[in-house]
Amino acid sequence: MRHDPDLALGSPTRITVMQGQVYVGTGAPEILTTVLGSCIACCLYDPIARVGGMNHFLLAEPTPGSGTVADQNYGIFLMELLINQMMTRGGVKSRMKAHIYGGGNMHAGMTRIGDANARFAQxxxxxEGIPVMRQDIGGDTARRVDFDPVLGRTRCRHVEKVAAPVSKPVSQPATSGGELELF
Structure with missing residues (x-):
């Protein structure tokens, strides 16, 4: 997690939650932020205890029989970790509410990892009996999410798809005089 305090007096601290991380708010003014493609960010909060947190996972869970152990890349691990860390800060699971974001299918023709991640989170x-109060999942665009862990408020913005410039091949004359020919 990267901490970037704003320069303005009294502004909340911005905390970037990177892939494979969980962060639960300290109770101080903070805004948790992340950028998502096919990944999912789950923002949980307990409105009574005024505690919340965010995770950011790459994949739902290991493929059965693969021998892979669930770790920080998997939602199954990071969802449990987020709930448990919130409970250590006074959150009560039966009062928790969720917002989920991401799950985009970023590349046409490839495995729809985003859909699988979104289904897993839901x-x-x-x-777990935790209601989803807001979600913005699926599609084919990236998202930037900001979350206030004390108030449970979120803002989700879609990142505009900007086409990369098409590179044009540059033709070069062939050289002679040896066994090597450059194209």
């Missing part, structure tokens, strides 16, 4: 929260 199913996990339903199984």
């Amino acid at each position: 199913n996990f929260l339903a199984d």
Whole structure:
């Protein structure tokens, strides 16, 4: 997590939650932020205890039988970690509410990892009895999410798709005089 305090007096501290991380607010004025493509960020908060946190996961869970152990790349690990860390700060699971973001399918024709991540997050929260109050998932654009862990407020902005300039091949004359020909 990168801490970037704003220069203005009284402004909240901005904390970037990177892929594979969980951060639970300290109670001080903070804004948790992340940028997502196919990843999911789950923002949980307990409105009574005024405690909240965010995670950012790359994949839902390891493939059964793969021998892979769930770690910080997987939602199954980071969702449990977020709930447990919130409970150590006074959050009560039965009062927790969720917002989920991300799950974009960023590249046409590739495995729809974003859809799988979004389904996992929705199913996990339903199984845990945590209601989803807001979600912005799917599609094919990236998102930037800001979350106030004390008030449970979020802002989600779609990152505009900007086409990369098309590179044009540059033709070069062939050289002679040896066994090597440059193209």
